[in-house]
Amino acid sequence: MKFKWNGLVEQRQRIMAKIKPWYKKITALTASILILFFVIGVLTTIQPGYRLSSSTINDWTRQIAGSSFLHLMQMENRALGLAYPEDAKSIEVSELVFEMATSLKPNDPRSLLGRELPGFNAYDSKIIVAGEGTDYTNLPIESSAPLDVVLEDRDVKDEPEPSKPDKQPDDDQPTTGDRDVVFIYNSHNRESFLPHLDGVSDADHAHHSELNIGRVSERLEEGLEANGIGTQVDQTDVMNILNEKGWEYWQSYTASKPIVEEALASNTNIQYVFDLHRDSIDREHTTTTIDGKTYGKLAFVVGEDYKNEKNLQFATMLHEKIKEKYPSLTRGVIQQGGQGNNGVYNQNLNDNSILIEVGGVDNSLEELYRTVDILADEFSDYYWDAEKVQGNQ
Numbered sequence: 001m002k003f004k005w006n007g008l009v010e011q012r013q014r015i016m017a018k019i020k021p022w023y024k025k026i027t028a029l030t031a032s033i034l035i036l037f038f039v040i041g042v043l044t045t046i047q048p049g050y051r052l053s054s055s056t057i058n059d060w061t062r063q064i065a066g067s068s069f070l071h072l073m074q075m076e077n078r079a080l081g082l083a084y085p086e087d088a089k090s091i092e093v094s095e096l097v098f099e100m101a102t103s104l105k106p107n108d109p110r111s112l113l114g115r116e117l118p119g120f121n122a123y124d125s126k127i128i129v130a131g132e133g134t135d136y137t138n139l140p141i142e143s144s145a146p147l148d149v150v151l152e153d154r155d156v157k158d159e160p161e162p163s164k165p166d167k168q169p170d171d172d173q174p175t176t177g178d179r180d181v182v183f184i185y186n187s188h189n190r191e192s193f194l195p196h197l198d199g200v201s202d203a204d205h206a207h208h209s210e211l212n213i214g215r216v217s218e219r220l221e222e223g224l225e226a227n228g229i230g231t232q233v234d235q236t237d238v239m240n241i242l243n244e245k246g247w248e249y250w251q252s253y254t255a256s257k258p259i260v261e262e263a264l265a266s267n268t269n270i271q272y273v274f275d276l277h278r279d280s281i282d283r284e285h286t287t288t289t290i291d292g293k294t295y296g297k298l299a300f301v302v303g304e305d306y307k308n309e310k311n312l313q314f315a316t317m318l319h320e321k322i323k324e325k326y327p328s329l330t331r332g333v334i335q336q337g338g339q340g341n342n343g344v345y346n347q348n349l350n351d352n353s354i355l356i357e358v359g360g361v362d363n364s365l366e367e368l369y370r371t372v373d374i375l376a377d378e379f380s381d382y383y384w385d386a387e388k389v390q391g392n393q
Contacts, residue, residue, distance in 0.1 A: 131332035138285040140357045145204040147249045155198040160365045165373045167226045175228035179269040184217045185234040187256040195364045203361045223376025253342045273353035279360035286360030288328040296359020296368045303344045304337025310351040
């Protein structure tokens with residue numbers, strides 16, 4: 001009996017020795033699946049404003065040089081090593097992890113100072129063409145108020161009287177007929193103006209559900225239509241979309257992107273896309289006087305974080321055309337991107353898309369109406385000249 005018992009024990013040990021590796025693998029696989037489902041559950045149940053997005057991942061990877069990715073890929077495909085820059089130093093894994101985790105670049109002190117010194121991150125922007133008086137101390141500043149502040153109800157004072165552009169349609173001018181070739185929208189649609197808000201003196205609180213930058217978009221539409229250019233204006237309340245989705249104010253361009261996509265998909269005639277804003281910088285930098293009347297200055301902003309050659313070229317030509325007649329009206333062409341900026345502004349959807357800052361928070365609507373009347377006339381001249389060159393008139 002003892003011999004038989006020992007034989008059974010040995011047989012059991014041999015079976016367990018064979019099963020044990022598989023048991024460990026099955027246990028590890030089961031644990032991995034449970035962890036995967038747990039992570040997916042967390043990512044799909046948390047509030048949308050806290051979820052990982054492509055923009056978040058883009059912010060992380062933006063800190064890494066392109067040659068670093070090439071260095072990693074050539075570990076699997078040696079042929080890619082032929083494209084590796086000769087002057088690029090080999091990456092240090094510890095340095096790479098540090099940059100991704102902290103968004104700080106050891107060889108670039110701006111990545112730290114830009115967060116600690118107010119206004120320092122403006123130096124991440126580039127002045128492509130400087131307008132009169134434009135330098136790195138007075139670049140456009142985006143609104144940055146918390147969404148709950150933007151959505152507050154405010155009283156209006158000094159409601160401007162309705163008016164029309166001086167330019168009126170005539171029978172001799174060319175026209176696009178029933179085709180709308182310009183699309184105008186406002187990613188920060190509630191941006192308003194201190195002169196028209198009762199009891200508001202803080203630029204971060206200059207927001208209103210009705211009296212806002214949308215009025216300027218409508219005036220620009222009237223000016224373009226008067227010049228024979230069919231125009232479509234979208235008045236979607238992007239701030240309300242943010243509120244419904246539980247998103248933050250900085251996600252405005254993500255919220256407005258489907259608006260542009262839908263417009264382009266439903267109207268193949270659209271050639272130009274304008275996202276109108278008003279600046280948050282002081283009046284002295286956003287205002288000029290021409291023939292005794294005050295105007296809000298224009299600033300043309302192009303994103304840096306996409307292939308932007310055509311949009312940059314368009315913005316520069318429009319700036320130069322306005323500058324010929326009104327040297328002080330345009331602040332120039334600014335390129336923005338990098339940490340803390342959207343860097344795309346939906347401009348990757350159209351080759352003639354730009355963000356236009358029309359005046360600032362201290363300007364009145366009357367001043368801005370004068371400005372966009374000029375913008376409409378100068379853009380119209382540019383548009384019809386381009387149509388003549390292309391033989392489309």
